[in-house]
Amino acid sequence: MRKAERLFQLVTLLRGRRLAITAKQLSETLEVSERTIYRDIQALMLSGVPIEGEAGIGYRLDRHFELPPLMFTSEELLALILGSKMVKTWGDSVAARGAVSALDKITAILPERLKQQDQSELLLVPEFLQNKNLAQLASDLRAAVESCLTINIEYQDEQKRFSSRNIEPLGLVYWGGKWTLIAFCLLRQDYREFRIDRIVSLTCLDIQFEKLETKSLKHYLSQFACHS
Amino acid sequence: MRKAERLFQLVTLLRGRRLAITAKQLSETLEVSERTIYRDIQALMLSGVPIEGEAGIGYRLDRHFELPPLMFTSEELLALILGSKMVKTWGDSVAARGAVSALDKITAILPERLKQQDQSELLLVPEFLQNKNLAQLASDLRAAVESCLTINIEYQDEQKRFSSRNIEPLGLVYWGGKWTLIAFCLLRQDYREFRIDRIVSLTCLDIQFEKLETKSLKHYLSQFACHS
DNA sequence: TCACTACTGACAGTTAATGTCAGTAGTGTT
DNA sequence: AACACTACTGACATTAACTGTCAGTAGTGA
Structure with missing residues (x-):
């Protein structure tokens, strides 16, 4: 598990930086050899983490991976769903687009119990009011x-x-x-x-x-x- | 990495179930020994995953861990922020409470660039309209x-x-x-x-x-x- | 008591990971 | 072109981690 922990720490170190960071710096921070850092970076890239490495410069995390995952409670998710529906109907078209795709992501992970609560539609934001x-x-x-x-x-x-x-x-x-x-x-x-x-x-x-x-x-x- | 992958699969197996599952069933699904399952469960618990084990019953994931993390793009986050502000002002008090705490979580992970965009307040949902x-x-x-x-x-x-x-x-x-x-x-x-x-x-x-x-x-x- | 389960420690064998070393390659500066 | 800085890869001996088997402890319900 030591390696798995270190991979997690690597992502965290990369995520918190704007400038590139070298394998030497990472190896000193994590107290392993540079060779191990190269292996770790490769493992992360193989598992889908978008790291960019430039000879003479160092490593950088692709901008879109800057955002960490979020954990929400049931209550929070239901509030986010309601808010997304409001933005979808009443927001400007850029915000509405963001709300629709966020809504898809949220409903995709909703457990059955919450899904039923949402789909009972006892609290409604009518789509037909959209302009x-x-x-x-x-x-x-x-x-x-x-x-x-x-x-x-x-x-x-x-x-x-x-x-x-x-x-x-x-x-x-x-x-x-x-x-x-x-x-x-x-x-x-x-x-x-x-x-x-x-x-x-x-x-x-x-x-x-x-x-x-x-x-x-x-x-x-x-x-x-x-x-x- | 085989073990790390298996730990991930274990969480997924536990997350998808309502009823308890025994170490024997898990060992058969993942094709390892029961002893390895006991070790894996302990590793997950040590790293914070709330698993409950009852002798004679099996394992169950604490209900609050049922929800997986979500990954959102910048556009989606800004839409969720706008929606949460709408719910905070216009929603019922239960939804407003959920929106406020979701908003705290989102703003806590916002990178500086997006934080500035949000705090410039060019798109405003006035709080003083809250009743x-x-x-x-x-x-x-x-x-x-x-x-x-x-x-x-x-x-x-x-x-x-x-x-x-x-x-x-x-x-x-x-x-x-x-x-x-x-x-x-x-x-x-x-x-x-x-x-x-x-x-x-x-x-x-x-x-x-x-x-x-x-x-x-x-x-x-x-x-x-x-x-x- | 019995059947079912979770749980732990020990140990030999197996697998994975690590650091060192040597070499390749890219970029920018002098 | 040479040099300094970096990323990168393969090989190998050494080290660390993991695994399954076995034996034993403990809890719950019938």
């Missing part, structure tokens, strides 16, 4: 937020009044059933909140804006929280 | 649904009209921001849908009702889906 176009719009907005790109939107408000604006998108908020975009409006030189389902069109302008402490989603919401 | 009383009411309703218990509710509808009814609760539906209780109303002898936030009080009656194909959440929703 694919809105989810895609939310994804595009999210990408603009993340990239700090100024955008132009055409917007139809509650009174059906039409407007076109250049805005700096700061973030998205889920109010339960409705997402809004918080942005800094270049026309009004102030924050504005837009319901995503009322955005008629969206155009990215390829103009990058600057992030500021006093011009952010957090700053906007701190004002809102004081009111309620 | 603890409503979440507790939802949990009580969920328990009644699961136990098929008839309940009495006092309800105030859209027009502020007050009513008191005995109902058989069939399930809960999340419409995005609002949950409704689907129930069979004993007064009207028909389905009725109640917004949870309009339920003034709830009393369990300790009268068990019968589940039927034609008196269920699914049946009710199949009618609704045809209308839209």
Whole structure:
């Protein structure tokens, strides 16, 4: 079992690093010969662990193996299932995609008892409320937020009044059933909140804006929280 | 590595069973001696696997180890985080509790890159919208649904009209921001849908009702889906 | 008491793992 | 081209770990 323990430790050592690590360093840490490290690395690779080794550089774990496994309780899994269903229906299309595949993984390992509890569907998030176009719009907005790109939107408000604006998108908020975009409006030189389902069109302008402490989603919401 | 592989297979064999399994059966399946099985079981227990052995009965895996670890991609983890935040704010209190602890586990293993993406909070589910009383009411309703218990509710509808009814609760539906209780109303002898936030009080009656194909959440929703 | 099981120690034989040594090969710098 | 640094492989003597058989202990239920 000593070797099996060492293999586990090897993966842990590789997983915690950004830079490559040499066989010599590993052998010193684990107190074995370099030859043993070479054998261990080969064993791990044969069993599917994606290790990359470069002569003159050292070893690195493929980025996708960076994430360790997670252990959840029954209660946690049922909560994750419910949350995934909410994201699937109400989230932007990127998040919805992640939720669907996570949901597949979770249901694949559910024991019969929990599977029956989930499939009894006594707690339901209806799929038919899903709006694919809105989810895609939310994804595009999210990408603009993340990239700090100024955008132009055409917007139809509650009174059906039409407007076109250049805005700096700061973030998205889920109010339960409705997402809004918080942005800094270049026309009004102030924050504005837009319901995503009322955005008629969206155009990215390829103009990058600057992030500021006093011009952010957090700053906007701190004002809102004081009111309620 | 043969032994390490066998240890893995042992856990898998134990995990897939409800009834206890003897060392003799395991030795025949894995084609080793019983003495080796005793050694293997001891090695697994020393490394933390919760196996229970009873003389005259056999071995069983502690129930909490029934669930294997899960491996998620970055995209899936971010979706699970978003979903957990939704459940935390909008779910019933049991689900919210599960979501909070799942969220702790996920954030504990998040690499720096993803942690920063999550903490930038460009995609927000506000916690201040959480309603603890409503979440507790939802949990009580969920328990009644699961136990098929008839309940009495006092309800105030859209027009502020007050009513008191005995109902058989069939399930809960999340419409995005609002949950409704689907129930069979004993007064009207028909389905009725109640917004949870309009339920003034709830009393369990300790009268068990019968589940039927034609008196269920699914049946009710199949009618609704045809209308839209 | 008997039948069934889990459990432990001891020991000879078997198998796996280890470190040392020698050699191959790739990359970057001088 | 030579050198320094690294990854890599095969061979072999030595060491460590593992295995099955055997004998014995102990718990549970009929």
